[in-house]
Structure formats: structure tokens, C-alpha cells
Amino acid sequence: MKKKIVFGVLILFVCLGVYNYIYQDHRNINTEKPKFTLTSQSITYQFSNNSTEAEQKFLNESIEILGKISEINLDNIVLDNSIFCQFQKSIANTYKANELITIKGRCIGYDNLLEEIKLDQCIIINNQK
Amino acid sequence: MMAYLKIKLNHFIYAIAFISLSAFSQSKYITKTGIVGFEASVPSFEEVKATNNSVTAIINTSNGEFAALVLVKGFRFKNALMEEHFNENYAESDQYPKAIFKGQIVDFSMEKLDATNKFKINGELTFHARKVPLEAIEVKITYAATANTIELNGSFTLLASDFDIIIPKIVRKKVSNEVDVSFNFKLDKK
Numbered sequence: 141m142k143k144k145i146v147f148g149v150l151i152l153f154v155c156l157g158v159y160n161y162i163y164q165d166h167r168n169i170n171t172e173k174p175k176f177t178l179t180s181q182s183i184t185y186q187f188s189n190n191s192t193e194a195e196q197k198f199l200n201e202s203i204e205i206l207g208k209i210s211e212i213n214l215d216n217i218v219l220d221n222s223i224f225c226q227f228q229k230s231i232a233n234t235y236k237a238n239e240l241i242t243i244k245g246r247c248i249g250y251d252n253l254l255e256e257i258k259l260d261q262c263i264i265i266n267n268q269k
Numbered sequence: 270m271m272a273y274l275k276i277k278l279n280h281f282i283y284a285i286a287f288i289s290l291s292a293f294s295q296s297k298y299i300t301k302t303g304i305v306g307f308e309a310s311v312p313s314f315e316e317v318k319a320t321n322n323s324v325t326a327i328i329n330t331s332n333g334e335f336a337a338l339v340l341v342k343g344f345r346f347k348n349a350l351m352e353e354h355f356n357e358n359y360a361e362s363d364q365y366p367k368a369i370f371k372g373q374i375v376d377f378s379m380e381k382l383d384a385t386n387k388f389k390i391n392g393e394l395t396f397h398a399r400k401v402p403l404e405a406i407e408v409k410i411t412y413a414a415t416a417n418t419i420e421l422n423g424s425f426t427l428l429a430s431d432f433d434i435i436i437p438k439i440v441r442k443k444v445s446n447e448v449d450v451s452f453n454f455k456l457d458k459k
Binding site: 161162163164165166167195196199200213215216224226246248249250251252253254256258260 | 299301302322323325327336338340341342343348349350352356362363366367
């Protein structure tokens with residue numbers, strides 16, 4: 141009898157483990173420590189120097205970038221005309237062009253049509269006026 | 270009289286240059302937040318479906334040229350593990366981070382948009398180091414005059430095998446080789 145209970149509990153745990161593995165949570169960029177912290181000039185330089193190499197280096201990593209807002213839209217900000225940062229919720233009316241800002245997000249690659257570095261799942265770290 | 274004519278001529282040249290310049294700069298419409306989704310689901314199994322809402326698309330309205338760039342890492346799935354497997358085992362997005370479509374809208378002109386919104390695009394899609402021609406993709410194009418935006422809508426079907434993406438035997442019942450792709454681009458004048 142005892143053996144059966146132990147066996148049953150064991151099976152339960154295995155099932156729970158499998159379930160948690162299959163339905164694991166998404167990676168949370170917001171709480172992640174950034175792998176790279178740099179200025180917009182620095183990252184732009186690395187991409188303009190060798191976009192393939194820079195893409196390999198930054199791809200899928202969480203990055204914190206300090207830069208100046210050159211364009212602001214409903215759910216995205218462009219830093220220094222070269223870094224496109226997409227947010228998951230609306231950021232309209234919170235910031236203005238030319239403000240200095242630090243943004244954390246995940247690099248999804250280099251857009252060579254518009255020559256922009258793209259980040260998604262961005263959050264604003266701070267706003268230095 | 271000669272001097273007067275010369276000045277007139279100069280003005281004329283400036284005017285021509287200005288008009289052609291502005292015509293050139295007005296002919297491009299761009300979006301950085303275009304939406305591309307795909308679904309490779311099999312009925313009665315968990316859906317295999319992802320959306321990318323950071324697609325760059327450009328249309329040149331003077332000649333109908335169209336390009337779209339999809340950063341593969343930007344595809345988001347409901348299921349995190351599925352997203353991981355898609356990136357690591359199928360799309361191999363570390364190695365091939367981009368999917369690029371370049372094509373031509375057949376018989377496109379801004380004037381035609383008043384009469385019809387049904388167009389066809391021919392082009393080729395480069396993804397996973399393979400280049401696959403796509404012919405006569407039906408696309409609905411609408412122009413909103415007040416906002417000055419052009420919207421493109423459509424869908425087509427791809428075969429994963431055409432892009433050298435092999436679906437392993439054990440999941441072949443759950444993941445379809447036929448992939449339905451849909452797109453929606455709202456382009457602003459640049």
C-alpha cells in the first residue's frame with residue numbers, strides 16, 4: 141500500500157515537471173540583468189562597422205542603451221535615428237523628442253532596409269532631463 | 270533681354286529640380302511596425318502560431334516596388350517552449366536572423382487605388398538561406414487620404430520544406446508542413 145502511494149506521488153511530480161517544462165513562462169526582459177550597457181553611439185558604431193558581427197554579438201541579448209529620442213510614436217521610440225525600440229504598451233504623451241533616456245530591451249536584429257537596430261519588449265529605465 | 274531669359278531659365282531649372290526632388294521623396298511609404306503572422310497548426314492539436322509586429326516594409330509608389338524585412342527573433346508564440354524550439358530547431362534564427370521579401374506589385378499606381386484595391390505581387394522570399402519565388406500573391410491595398418497611409422493586407426501559403434526546414438517525424442502529426450502566412454502593413458508617407 142505504502143509503495144503504491146509513493147509511486148503515485150512520484151508520478152504526480154513527474155507529470156507536474158513535464159507540465160511546467162511544456163508550459164514554462166516566457167523570458168522576462170524587464171527583470172533580466174542587461175548583458176550589455178552602452179550608449180547609442182557605441183552600439184550604432186559597432187553595427188555600422190560590421191553589421192553581421194554586431195548582430196551575432198547582440199542578437200537576443202538584453203541591452204540597456206542611453207540615447208536621445210529622435211522620434212516617438214504610439215508604441216515605439218527611436219533613439220538617435222538609429223535604434224528602434226518597441227514597447228508592449230502605449231507610451232504616447234509620456235516623453236518628448238530630444239530627451240535623454242535609458243531604455244532596456246531585447247535586440248532582435250539589424251534592419252538593413254532602414255539601417256536601424258531593432259529592440260523589442262522595451263522598458264524605460266530612467267529619464268534624465 | 271538675354272539676362273532676363275537666363276534668370277527665367279535658371280528659375281525653370283530650379284523649379285524642375287525641386288519638383289522632381291519632392292516627387293522622389295514623396296514616393297516612399299514606410300512602416301516599422303508591420304504585422305506578419307504564420308500558422309502551421311494541425312486541427313485538434315495545440316496551435317502552432319506566432320506573430321511578429323515589428324516588421325519593416327517599404328513601398329515605392331512611383332514604380333510599385335515592395336520590400337519587407339522580418340527579424341525572425343521577433344516572432345512571439347503563446348507557448349514559450351514552442352518559441353524556443355522554433356528559434357533553435359526550425360528557423361535557426363541565431364544563424365539566419367532575417368527573412369526578406371522583395372517584389373513588385375503588378376500594374377501599381379496611386380491613381381488605380383481609387384478604382385480597385387485588388388492587386389497581385391510577384392517576388393521572392395529569402396529565409397533560412399533559401400530563396401523561394403512567390404508569384405501572384407493576392408493583396409488588398411487601400412489608401413486613406415486623410416491620414417495619407419497605405420494599407421496592405423493579404424495571406425499566402427508556404428511549404429516549410431521549400432525552405433529546407435525539416436519537421437521531425439515525431440511531431441509531424443502536430444506541426445504542418447503547410448504554413449499559412451498573413452500580413453498587415455500600415456505604411457506612412459516618408
